[in-house]
């Protein structure tokens with residue numbers, strides 16, 4: 001897709017990665033099922049060997065199906081040099097960390113990080129001789145005090161998983177650049193549409209595509225998009241790890257991407273409507289959504305993000321996890337389960353206080369995480385209203 005004129009994000013989402021040599025006259029790239037690629041002559045084989053990433057070489061190196069998705073994701077991150085795909089978000093996180101760390105290194109990891117990331121650091125990286133220490137998500141430039149002589153990288157996730165603290169990414173990036181450290185971010189909550197991670201100076205921007213990009217709760221996939229300075233390192237490290245994605249999954253993920261802009265707008269608008277209603281309910285002690293002006297991270301969110309996502313949490317006024325059963329069991333429009341980003345709304349009781357080590361999480365009552373899907377927000381509010389009545393009745 002060539003031609004002049006400025007391309008705003010919705011246009012980029014519709015056009016990114018569409019190259020005629022990959023699509024051959026149809027709108028979407030075909031599903032290439034390939035291990036072996038064939039060469040007609042020795043000369044063609046030798047020319048492919050000279051630059052195996054220039055075109056079809058061997059299935060693990062990619063096909064037009066995966067190149068279209070990778071290129072589209074790169075185009076969504078202004079300033080990025082390239083993207084690699086992985087079979088899940090967790091695989092993307094582990095591959096990104098393994099690409100930049102080696103034995104003897106130290107990693108600074110945000111305390112509000114997604115729990116499986118913590119598990120990878122505390123077990124796998126530890127066994128490889130890589131040390132992780134956790135920092136307060138609100139530390140900002142204060143991370144400088146935690147840097148050791150062997151610190152190599154700072155990992156961020158903003159807003160934080162389960163508790164939605166907003167990190168001061170530009171302040172942390174400034175510290176990292178001054179001290180020669182690399183920065184990584186898990187950008188799953190925002191997607192590149194709501195937070196331009198590479199544009200904010202982050203070196204590696206990670207997504208669980210499983211969530212918003214896939215958008216239909218039927219594919220697991222992850223991606224890492226790299227700034228120019230680390231792209232070659234990510235590319236070669238990923239090739240050595242041998243992770244690939246199936247062509248059918250890549251096709252579905254790219255199909256999901258085409259509606260991402262419209263879905264994120266709707267998710268964001270509905271989530272704010274539901275969040276504002278919940279904030280006014282006496283059963284709700286706190287609504288943890290950075291798009292609300294009562295949220296402690298609202299000013300930074302407003303400065304750095306271009307919109308609101310679907311995922312937030314509510315802290316109930318009193319009781320424990322078991323007291324949420326009458327509320328969640330009886331919901332008609334919210335499924336209970338992990339993940340988010342699909343068209344359907346979800347609810348999940350979560351317990352961040354069990355996970356933290358550098359900071360304490362405190363609330364008087366249990367925490368429920370909500371993903372606001374594409375249903376009518378009025379129906380969702382009515383469902384939650386009845387749920388809160390059941391919660392109050394059960395507390396007595």
Ligand SMILES: *Cc1c(COP(=O)(O)O)cnc(C)c1O
Pocket residue numbers: 088089090091114157161186188189208209210211220221222339
């Ligand atoms: C779900 C999630 C992941 C992991 O993604 P999978 O595709 O399920 O492996 C990573 N980070 C965040 C913030 C997530 O929500």
